[in-house]
Amino acid sequence: MPTNSLIFIGKITRPHGISGELCAQYYAESYEYFKKNQVFLKIGKLPEKPCLVRSYKERGNILILKIEGINSRTEAELYRNYDLVIEENALTDNDLQVMNENEEAENAPYLHQIIGCTAFAGTEPLGIIDEISFPAGQEIWFIHKGKQEILFPAVSDFIDRYDLENQAVYLNPPAGLLEIYTENSDEDNSEEINEEKNSSKTPSTSKNHSRTARKTRTQSTAHTPSTRSHS
Numbered sequence: 001m002p003t004n005s006l007i008f009i010g011k012i013t014r015p016h017g018i019s020g021e022l023c024a025q026y027y028a029e030s031y032e033y034f035k036k037n038q039v040f041l042k043i044g045k046l047p048e049k050p051c052l053v054r055s056y057k058e059r060g061n062i063l064i065l066k067i068e069g070i071n072s073r074t075e076a077e078l079y080r081n082y083d084l085v086i087e088e089n090a091l092t093d094n095d096l097q098v099m100n101e102n103e104e105a106e107n108a109p110y111l112h113q114i115i116g117c118t119a120f121a122g123t124e125p126l127g128i129i130d131e132i133s134f135p136a137g138q139e140i141w142f143i144h145k146g147k148q149e150i151l152f153p154a155v156s157d158f159i160d161r162y163d164l165e166n167q168a169v170y171l172n173p174p175a176g177l178l179e180i181y182t183e184n185s186d187e188d189n190s191e192e193i194n195e196e197k198n199s200s201k202t203p204s205t206s207k208n209h210s211r212t213a214r215k216t217r218t219q220s221t222a223h224t225p226s227t228r229s230h231s
Helices: 073-077 093-104 177-201
Strands: 006-016 021-026 040-042 053-059 062-067 083-087 118-121 124-133 140-145 148-153 159-163 168-171
Touching (some): 006 073, 124 148, 148 177
Parallel strands (some): 118 168
Antiparallel strands (some): 006 021, 006 083, 021 062, 124 140, 140 148
């Protein structure tokens, strides 16, 4: 079992297929941790579990893992939302160098410290930051409050301050950004009301209303000692 501090390098998101494969977001610069059996599975305060990765492959913006001992979709479901962690002393020179560079960059927090924080515009809570993505190299925070989703460009000019002790991030949104999402939310609510009215008048088949699907670049460095994308 690990005896050193643990570094977060990825997260299991969901099962893939029926043979026990798992989809993961992966944030480290190297796959050497898999080859050297240096990865552990962890969730909450439960003890870490060894994670023997038998195979891995990139599929678009996700990494698909085959982990020893997980051989069915039912077994894979048990590992949804588990973290992938390594011991600090296992960091590769490349990841360690990037981590040190990040620490020097305005004392910015690690990305995993931001996820779960409440985003504020002034004193108004905008929602919870629950995902970070790097499309085209741009850091984007996904902020959710109920059914409303805000995609926030995380650049220094738009960030006022971090209050990690109270899990809060204070933002200076660019002009017009919040209004766009407020208008979209109002339209969604209007559609739902109209659907409810129509369904009360005549029988109809149910229609699911879903938000635009989100993708996360698994090679990016959310939650990791690194803030560069892996290419």
